Amino acid sequence: MNSLTARPRPSELTEAADLGASLVIMDSHGRPPDRKNSPLGEFLRSRRASVGPEEVGVTSIRRRRVSGLRREELARLAGVSVDYYTRLEQGRHATASYAVLESIATALLLTPAERAYLHRLAKVPGTIRSPAPQNMRVRPETIALLNALGTTPGVVLGPNLDVLATNAAARRLYGDLDALAAAERNAIHWMLFHPDAERLHGDEWAEVAAEMIGMLRLRAGRALAHPDVRRLVQELGASSAFFRKVWAEQTVSTGSRAIKHFQHPEAGAIELIVESLTVKHAEDQTVVVLMPPPGSPSERSWRAVMARDPHAAR
Template structure:
């Protein structure tokens, strides 16, 4: 396996050809419209809750996946008509009490509830720009020999240190123009599955982060184009997107296959860098060996 292809994804079809799409959305509901995005998110989460989970009778003859609209409305203590208007994007400013009741009925976690709040906040304006400050670049250099890199809300890798370039695969090489993690995962599946043994976890993580970004930056055309491209050319992306996953970068442990060191198990921490006015917040990812002091290398 050529480590230089991990992000660049050479050998794939031309991106311009992949991005062709008749309606500009790739079939994803709610891009650029937080009202539609709210309805899509509620439908997806409603489909993941079974009647039995909330103490309602199930049965084999149900024609919907998950809860019916009237069931969720009943659990949340709101009228069916009002809930239908929420899903259809016709009710645009639900109260905090209504949002809290829906979040409780759907069993949303903290990240999902925050996303729900974001979708109803009415955020509009130009897409934020990405800027890596000189201080952040010095921070990257200072944490070496720990691998580290920085991503923006679109999962673009925008800065890295030398060990980080080796970890992800040739990021600093000449001619590298494609450094988007989501494109790599979904549009270069052969290479990405070889690098990430837990590919499904990494894919869900990427989709969940992109969903959060759509709520925060509804008018970001580059983000909309990325989502349309992924939806048009990856059934796996469409499958995961339909679940309504929401993921916030935190900390944990990941397995990946390094081109020279073989299979590694590394702890990681993500540090969120607040956004300046007109800019997007960035995420610093730092990797290291486990608490036992070993990187957990295994045979490749």
């Protein structure tokens, strides 16, 4: 078993409880949490600490006690007052305009995924109220689409990367995900804890796993206080040091990886093109399609595998 997914020590369980501190809506006395620990504030602080002054042309004669930009330096780059930025980072400013957020994003050198995440976080002043229920039902039309893919693997993912449906080809690639216990039918859970995950992804395992954790953070966005999201984050953090590390780094990802490489027990080393489709009438669901490049050795190997499976095409 990977050392990063081994069973945690008691001290690690305490650390994991702290992991979800910013996701708690009320403390044990029924009071709101410290707003300095808001998801928006935590994200801004983490990104500010990651930007080297030399990257944005900032010079200073003062000795730096911490890494990254000072608040006053970032405020100057973004064209806002230090007081305004400080209040925004500490959760004491309810709203920020699109233009201001874009200026801050540019000053922080945010990626497109991080920009999207910043805007999602900033839309909510304080805690989340009456979160929408998670849409876990897959429409018959979507199931029909999966089956129509034939020998091409297809998976339906929910808003928290729960595995909602798979076709026969996906089960041939990943194993029977539908047969897993309900709590284990989650793409991140599978990547971190299933014995086949690291073998299947090989050298890309850590990179792909971190990308998936970043996808969860981006998808959750404003819904970080949703009970399902909070529970998932705390459960994964309680059992995986790798998850705790990546989550604490505020990693954000769109999951835009174009090609994934697999070490499949039957097909051998293959590469698959990854495409994601949003489901009509269920925009919080995504159909992920993994297709071997046409005419490639991967396509020939995968077709040979699927030819030995009488249930591949329906």
